[in-house]
Amino acid sequence: MNKGIMQRWTVLFAVLMLIMGNLAFVQPAANAAALDNAVTIKAIDENGEVVLPLTAVEIEEGETAYDVLQEAGEKNDAEIEATMGEYGAFITGIGGASPTGDAYWSFNINGIGAEVGASTHKAANGDHYLFAITEWPSPSVTAKVSVIGKDGAEMISEESVELMEGASAYGALIQAASKHDLSVQATVDNTFFTYINNIENTELGANDYWSVGVNGSDLNSSIVDYTIQPDDHVQLTLHTYEPPSEPDPEEPGEPEEPADPEPTEPVEEADPITDQVINENIANILSYIKTTNVSVTYGNEWWVWGLANANEEIPSSYVTSVKERVKSVEGNFRNIYDLEKVIMGLSAAGQDASSVEGYDLVEALVSHASLDNPIINMNIYALLAVDSGQYETPEGFREEQVEGILDLELDGGGWSFVGSAPSPDITGMALAALAPYKEQAEVKAAMDRAVTYLSEAQGETGGYNIESNGGDASESISQAIIGLASAGVDPSGEAFTKEGGNLLQHLMKFKQADGGFSHLQDDEASSSMSTQQALLALAAYQNFVNGSGLVYQFDLESGETPEDPEQPETEQPGEAEPEQPETGQPNESDPEQTEQPSDQDDNDEVQKPNDDESAAKTTPVKKTEGKKLPETGTNTMAIMIAGLGLLLIGFILFYLNRKRKTA
Numbered sequence: 251m252n253k254g255i256m257q258r259w260t261v262l263f264a265v266l267m268l269i270m271g272n273l274a275f276v277q278p279a280a281n282a283a284a285l286d287n288a289v290t291i292k293a294i295d296e297n298g299e300v301v302l303p304l305t306a307v308e309i310e311e312g313e314t315a316y317d318v319l320q321e322a323g324e325k326n327d328a329e330i331e332a333t334m335g336e337y338g339a340f341i342t343g344i345g346g347a348s349p350t351g352d353a354y355w356s357f358n359i360n361g362i363g364a365e366v367g368a369s370t371h372k373a374a375n376g377d378h379y380l381f382a383i384t385e386w387p388s389p390s391v392t393a394k395v396s397v398i399g400k401d402g403a404e405m406i407s408e409e410s411v412e413l414m415e416g417a418s419a420y421g422a423l424i425q426a427a428s429k430h431d432l433s434v435q436a437t438v439d440n441t442f443f444t445y446i447n448n449i450e451n452t453e454l455g456a457n458d459y460w461s462v463g464v465n466g467s468d469l470n471s472s473i474v475d476y477t478i479q480p481d482d483h484v485q486l487t488l489h490t491y492e493p494p495s496e497p498d499p500e501e502p503g504e505p506e507e508p509a510d511p512e513p514t515e516p517v518e519e520a521d522p523i524t525d526q527v528i529n530e531n532i533a534n535i536l537s538y539i540k541t542t543n544v545s546v547t548y549g550n551e552w553w554v555w556g557l558a559n560a561n562e563e564i565p566s567s568y569v570t571s572v573k574e575r576v577k578s579v580e581g582n583f584r585n586i587y588d589l590e591k592v593i594m595g596l597s598a599a600g601q602d603a604s605s606v607e608g609y610d611l612v613e614a615l616v617s618h619a620s621l622d623n624p625i626i627n628m629n630i631y632a633l634l635a636v637d638s639g640q641y642e643t644p645e646g647f648r649e650e651q652v653e654g655i656l657d658l659e660l661d662g663g664g665w666s667f668v669g670s671a672p673s674p675d676i677t678g679m680a681l682a683a684l685a686p687y688k689e690q691a692e693v694k695a696a697m698d699r700a701v702t703y704l705s706e707a708q709g710e711t712g713g714y715n716i717e718s719n720g721g722d723a724s725e726s727i728s729q730a731i732i733g734l735a736s737a738g739v740d741p742s743g744e745a746f747t748k749e750g751g752n753l754l755q756h757l758m759k760f761k762q763a764d765g766g767f768s769h770l771q772d773d774e775a776s777s778s779m780s781t782q783q784a785l786l787a788l789a790a791y792q793n794f795v796n797g798s799g800l801v802y803q804f805d806l807e808s809g810e811t812p813e814d815p816e817q818p819e820t821e822q823p824g825e826a827e828p829e830q831p832e833t834g835q836p837n838e839s840d841p842e843q844t845e846q847p848s849d850q851d852d853n854d855e856v857q858k859p860n861d862d863e864s865a866a867k868t869t870p871v872k873k874t875e876g877k878k879l880p881e882t883g884t885n886t887m888a889i890m891i892a893g894l895g896l897l898l899i900g901f902i903l904f905y906l907n908r909k910r911k912t913a
Contacts, residue, residue, distance in 0.1 A: 288438035289373050290474050291315075291322045293344045293381040294416050296353060298584030300619050301345035302328050302381070304475055306440045309373045315357065316369035318379060319344070338369035341381065349383045356384045361413040361421020361478075363388060376436040378444065378474050382416050389415040393482040395426035399452050400488060406430055408483070416584075419464060419484045420444055420474040426484075444474035446486065458490050461717075466769055466779060467725065468667065468675070471625055477585055479549075489717050523742055523754040528792050531758070532560055534765030535785045538776065541764065547571040549588075551595035552782035558598035559789035559801050569599050573607050581609030586620040590631035597639035597804045604641055612641045626665060626676065629654035633683040634802045652687055655680055656696055663699030664707075672703050674714045674726040678733030685736040685800055697737050704730050705745040712748050712756030724760040724767050724780045727753055728787035732801060735787075735794035742791075754791060757784060 285308045293302035305322040316332075316339045323330040323344070331343030341355040342348055349355060357368045358380040364371055368379075382388075390412050397406040409426040420436075427434050427449065435447040446460045462473045463485040478484075521527070539546075539553065546553050546564070548571040554564055572592055583589035593603040593611050604612040615621075615635060620628055633651040636643050658665060664672025665680045677700050687693045709715050713722040714730070731753050734741040741753040750756060760767045766776025767784040790801045 285438050285440070287375045289315075289318055289375070289377040289379060290438060290443050291318050291379040291381075293319075293328075293347075294383070294584055295347040296349070296383040297579045297582045298416060299347075299582045300584055301347040302326060303619060303623070304443060304472075306438050306443055309375070313373050314369050315359075315364075315371045315373055315377075315379050316341075316367075318373050319368060319381065338367045341368065344381055347383060351385075353383050353385050356382050356388055356414070358382065358414045358417065358421075360424040361411070361417035362425060363414060376434075376438060376444070378418060378420055380414065380416055380418070380421075382414065384415075391415050391417065391478050391480050391482075393422045393478045393480075393484060395422050395484045396486070397423075397427075397432075397449055398485075398487045399449070405432065405449060405452075413478055417478050418474045419462070419476040419478060419482070422478055422482075422484045423473065423486065443472040446473065449486065452488065454488075455490060458488060461487050461489050463487070466720075466777070468673070468719065471627070471667070521755065521758070523752070523758070525795070527758075528788055531761065531765075532785065532788050532792075534761075535767075535781055535788075536560060536562065538765035538781060542766075542778075544778070548575045548592070551591040551598075552779075552786070554595040554598045555801065556782060556785035556789065558804060559786065559793070564599040568595065569601055572596060576606050576609055576611070581606075581611065581614055583611075583614065583618075586615070586618050586628055587631060589615055589618065590628075590635040593635040593641075594631075594638040594802060597806060600804070600806055602806055603635075603639060612636060612643065616643055616647055624654060626655060626658045626667060626680070629658075630676075630679050630683045637683075637686055638802055638804055639806045640803070648687075652684065652690075652693065655684060656692060659696050659699070662703065663696070664703035665700070672700075672707070673716070674704060674707060675719075675729045677704060678726075678729030678731070681733030682736040682800070682802060685738075686803075688737065701734065701737060701739050701745075704734065708746060708748055708753070709750075710748045711750035712752060712759075713750075720770055722771065723769055724757060724777075725769070725783050727757045727760075728780075728783035731757065731787040732783075732790040735790040736800050736802075738794070740794070757787060760784070 285306060287310070288306055288308045290304060290306050291302070292300065292304045295301050302319075302322060303326060305325055307318045307321050307325070309318060319341075320330050322328075326345070328345035329343065330341070331348070332339040332341045334340075341357075344355065357364045357371075359371065360378055361380075368381075391414075392410060392412050394408045394410055395406055396404070396408050399405045406426050409429055411422050411425040411429070413421055413425065423446075424434055432450045434449055436444050437447055438444050446462065448454060449460065461468065464476060465483050466485070535556075538544075539557075544550070544553060546557070546568050548568070550568075554568055557564055572595065575592075583592070589611060593615060596603040596606065596611070604610045612635075615632060621632065624632075629651045633648065633655070635641075636648065636651075655665070660666060660670060660672050662672075664674075664677040666673040666676055681697055681700055684693050684697055688697055707714060708730075709722070711722065712727075713724075714726040715722045716726055719726060731741045734746070734753075740746070742755070743752070746753050757767070759771055760769075760780065762768055762776040764776055766778075766781040768775065769777045769780045786801055793799055793801060
C-alpha cells in the first residue's frame with residue numbers, strides 16, 4: 251500500500267478515535283415531557299401483585315384500550331394473550347398471569363368496571379385503565395374525596411365513592427367529580443404519569459397549583475400510582491406559591507425619622523423539656539391508646555413501632571393478623587409500602603420477617619417490581635425495613651437504596667417527593683434511613699446539608715409552616731425530630747431553638763387533654779396519625795439522650811431497640827462548641843456512644859432517662875454495617891486526560907505526515 255495513503259488512514263483513524271472517545275463520555279439527558287394525548291395502564295393478578303407496571307402510553311385517534319394494553323405489553327416485555335370472538339378480544343393472560351376457575355380479567359376505567367370490552371372502548375386522553383384478575387362480584391373499596399378550591403371554597407365535600415379493589419386515587423377523584431358534574435383536566439407523561447392541571451374551570455393564577463393528599467398527608471406518589479385502601483380520604487387543595495419579594499429600592503431624599511417602635515407582647519418562654527416531661531407524655535400516649543381502644547393489628551405498624559420503643563409488649567393480635575394476611579396473599583404484597591412496613595412491624599415484635607408462615611418477606615421486598623423504578627419513599631422504607639432486623643440481603647441491595655436516596659437530594663440539601671422545595675417530613679425520614687451509613691463521606695455530607703436545611707427552614711414559632719400540610723403541622727415536627735435524633739443531632743439544641751422554642755417544646759403545643767396530639771394547633775381533637783408520629787419522636791429523642799439506638803432498628807429476639815453503632819460526630823450548623831449540658835441532656839458535639847464490638851450480648855433493657863441509679867453499661871446487638879457505596883460518578887479528570895491524549899496523538903501523526911511530504 252502507498253505510504254502516503256497509509257499515513258492518511260492513520261491520521262483519520264486517530265481523529266475518529268478522538269471523536270468516539272469523547273462521545274462515549276456524553277451523559278444522556280433525561281427529561282420528563284408531557285404527552286399530547288395519552289393514558290396510563292396497569293395490570294394486577296388475583297393477589298394484587300403487579301404483572302404489568304404502571305405505564306404511560308401515547309394514543310392516536312380511534313385506538314382502543316386493547317391497543318393500549320398491547321403497546322404497554324411491548325414496552326414492558328409482557329406477553330398479552332387473548333382470543334377474538336363475537337364481542338371482541340377476550341383477554342386470557344397478561345405478563346404470564348392467567349385466571350383460574352371462575353376468575354376472569356376485569357377491565358376498569360378510572361376506578362370502576364367498564365360497561366364495554368377493552369377492544370370496544372375508545373381510549374381517551376387522561377384515562378387510567380386497570381386490568382385485574384377477579385371473580386364476580388368484583389370486590390370493592392369505599393373512599394372519600396374532598397376538593398378545596400379558590401379562597402377555601404368547598405367544591406367537593408367528603409364525597410363517598412365506591413371503587414374497584416386496586417383502583418387509584420385518581421379514579422376516586424374522577425368518580426367524585428363526576429357526581430358533582432365537575433371536569434378534571436390532567437396531563438400524562440412518562441416520568442410522573444398523571445398530574446392534575448385543573449378542576450372544572452377554576453381560575454388559576456400564575457403560581458396556583460393543586461396539591462394532592464391522602465388522610466391528611468401529602469401524597470408520596472403520583473395520584474394515579476396510589477392504590478386506594480378502605481376508608482381512605484383523598485384531598486385536593488388549591489394552593490398559591492408565593493415567592494419571596496425583594497424590597498423596593500429606597501428613593502433618594504431626606505431620611506425619615508424613625509417612628510417609635512410599637513410595643514410588642516413578650517413571647518411566653520416555653521417550658522423546658524426534661525426527662526420527666528418526655529416520660530409523662532409517652533405515658534399519656536400509652537393511656538390514649540388504651541382509652542381510645544386502638545386496634546394494634548395489620549395496617550397499624552406505626553403504633554407497633556412506637557410501642558416497641560416504649561418498651562411495651564406488642565399485642566399478639568398484631569403478629570396473628572400479619573400472619574393471616576401473609577397467608578391470604580401467599581407472601582405477595584402488591585403495595586410495596588405495605589410490605590416494607592410489615593417487615594418493620596414484625597421486627598418490632600421480635601419476629602423474623604424472613605420466615606413468616608413459610609414465606610420470606612425480605613426476599614419478597616428485594617425482588618419487588620416497584621424497586622425497578624422506585625420513588626424516594628420506596629428507597630427510604632426499603633432501607634429502614636432491611637435494617638429493622640439487620641436482615642441479610644443480596645450484595646449491593648443496601649447500596650442501591652442509599653444511592654437512590656442520595657441521587658434525589660435537592661439543591662441546597664433535603665429531600666421531597668416532587669418539585670424543588672424540600673419537605674421536612676421526607677427529609678426527616680431520609681435522615682433516619684441514612685443514619686446507619688453516615689460513616690460514608692458522601693452520605694454524611696448529604697446528611698449535614700439536610701440538617702442545615704431543617705434548621706434554616708424552621709420558623710420562629712419553632713415549627714414548619716408547610717402550606718400543603720395546612721400550615722404548621724405536628725407530623726413535620728415529629729419527622730424532623732426523628733431524623734435529627736437518628737443523625738446524632740440534638741433537636742433541642744441551639745440551631746433548632748427559635749423565638750417560640752425548640753422542636754421538642756413546639757411539639758408539646760399540639761398535646762391534647764386525652765394524651766394524644768393534634769395535626770394543627772387549632773384542632774380541638776387528637777389525630778391518630780399525629781399521635782403515632784409524636785410517640786416515635788419522643789422515643790427517638792429519649793434514645794438520643796441515652797445513646798440507646800435508632801427507633802427503626804430492633805432486636806428480633808426481644809423486640810427491643812438495639813443501641814446505635816458508634817458514629818462520627820455531627821455538629822449543629824453554624825454552632826460553636828457548646829458547654830457541657832445539664833444532667834439528662836446530651837452533649838450534641840460529643841454524644842455518648844458505645845463502640846460496636848464484633849460479638850455482643852442482647853440489650854435486656856433500654857435505660858430510661860429518669861432512673862435514679864447510674865446507667866448500667868449495655869451491649870448492643872450485632873448489626874449489619876453499612877458498606878461503602880460503589881463509585882458510580884463519572885471521573886471528569888480521567889475523561890479530560892483521555893481526550894487530550896487522543897487529541898495529542900492525532901496532532902503528532904498529522905505533523906509527521908506533513909514533515910515527510912515537505913522533505
